[in-house]
Amino acid sequence: MPEQFYDADTYRARDSVGYLVRRLTSILTARIESAFEPHDFTLTQWSVLMHLRDGLATTASDLASAFQHDSGALTRLLDQLEQRSLIVRRRSTRDISRSHSRTFGSAVATVTVCSSAAIGRNWKREA
Numbered sequence: 001m002p003e004q005f006y007d008a009d010t011y012r013a014r015d016s017v018g019y020l021v022r023r024l025t026s027i028l029t030a031r032i033e034s035a036f037e038p039h040d041f042t043l044t045q046w047s048v049l050m051h052l053r054d055g056l057a058t059t060a061s062d063l064a065s066a067f068q069h070d071s072g073a074l075t076r077l078l079d080q081l082e083q084r085s086l087i088v089r090r091r092s093t094r095d096i097s098r099s100h101s102r103t104f105g106s107a108v109a110t111v112t113v114c115s116s117a118a119i120g121r122n123w124k125r126e127a
Contacts, residue, residue: 035117041110048077049111052087086110 006016013019032043047067051057057066060078064071081087086107 032118036114039114041114046111046114049107053108053111
């Protein structure tokens, strides 16, 4: 039997790997969102554009699955990106209930600017 990592008598949630990973995710998300804010962009919008740009997803269904998002919420997000002329959606010729999305050059530029803002950010602990 493998050695147990946690002991029920001394277990504290703040020391659990799950808690620490979730806490790190929350901190990084907040900092990345603040880096994107001057560009009027969100982390979710950036992630969707990255998936489309890199061919990891082409449909709203693919994106909803990848992000574990409600398809209605993803459709609204895609509407916003389309209104900003960052993506274009085309109905599938094989299945009219599906549409395929692709990015424009302006989306790639936006992804690059936001990536640079997040990467170039001073990641020292904020007081």
